[in-house]
Amino acid sequence: MKTKTADILRDVSAATGIPASDIVGRCRKPKFCDARNFFFYECLRLSGQSASCIAQRYGFHHATLMQGAAKHAQLHNAPAVTGFNYSRLRHRMTGEAKARAKALREMTPEQRAEAVKARRISRERKAAIERARCG
Numbered sequence: 427m428k429t430k431t432a433d434i435l436r437d438v439s440a441a442t443g444i445p446a447s448d449i450v451g452r453c454r455k456p457k458f459c460d461a462r463n464f465f466f467y468e469c470l471r472l473s474g475q476s477a478s479c480i481a482q483r484y485g486f487h488h489a490t491l492m493q494g495a496a497k498h499a500q501l502h503n504a505p506a507v508t509g510f511n512y513s514r515l516r517h518r519m520t521g522e523a524k525a526r527a528k529a530l531r532e533m534t535p536e537q538r539a540e541a542v543k544a545r546r547i548s549r550e551r552k553a554a555i556e557r558a559r560c561g
Contacts, residue, residue, distance in 0.1 A: 428472070428473055428474040428475075429472040429473055430473070431469050431473050431475070431480055431483060431484075434465065434468045434469050434472060434473065435449060435450065435465060437468070438461060438464055438465045438468060439461075441464075442457075442460075442461040442464065444457065444458060444461045448461075449461045449462050449465050450462070450465070450484045450485070459494075460498075462494060463494035463495065463497050463498040464498055466480075466491045466492075466494040466495040466498065467494070467495040467498040467499060467504070467507060469491070469495075470491070470492075470495050470507040470508065471507045476488075476560075477491045477492050477508075478556050478559075478560065479559075479560040482556060482557070482560055483560075492508045495507055495508055496508050
């Protein structure tokens with residue numbers, strides 16, 4: 427049986443002793459991040475919803491949700507609910523970010539402005555498609 431994310435949030439809040447508003451908040455203190463990662467892990471494991479739909483509902487990016495769930499699984503020796511290795515993902519993201527930054531540095535200011543504009547439009551289009559899909 428699939429569980430609603432609101433029920434999971436309530437259960438995680440009760441188990442950790444941290445208010446639900448702090449679990450889905452933006453504070454980066456370790457106790458809040460650990461509870462948030464536990465919430466992400468349980469949502470992916472129990473709700474049956476996609477990472478994108480869960481993340482959008484609580485104002486996060488789906489990669490944040492997947493990375494948090496993977497970190498929780500790694501720290502607690504729990505079975506992974508995502509299809510990637512946490513340490514490899516961090517390394518790959520860092521490499522991609524470095525390559526993108528290097529490419530932007532080598533562009534003229536006009537080319538850089540055009541690239542940033544194209545990327546923003548692409549993200550907005552993806553977000554609109556995801557909102558339509560998730561309802």
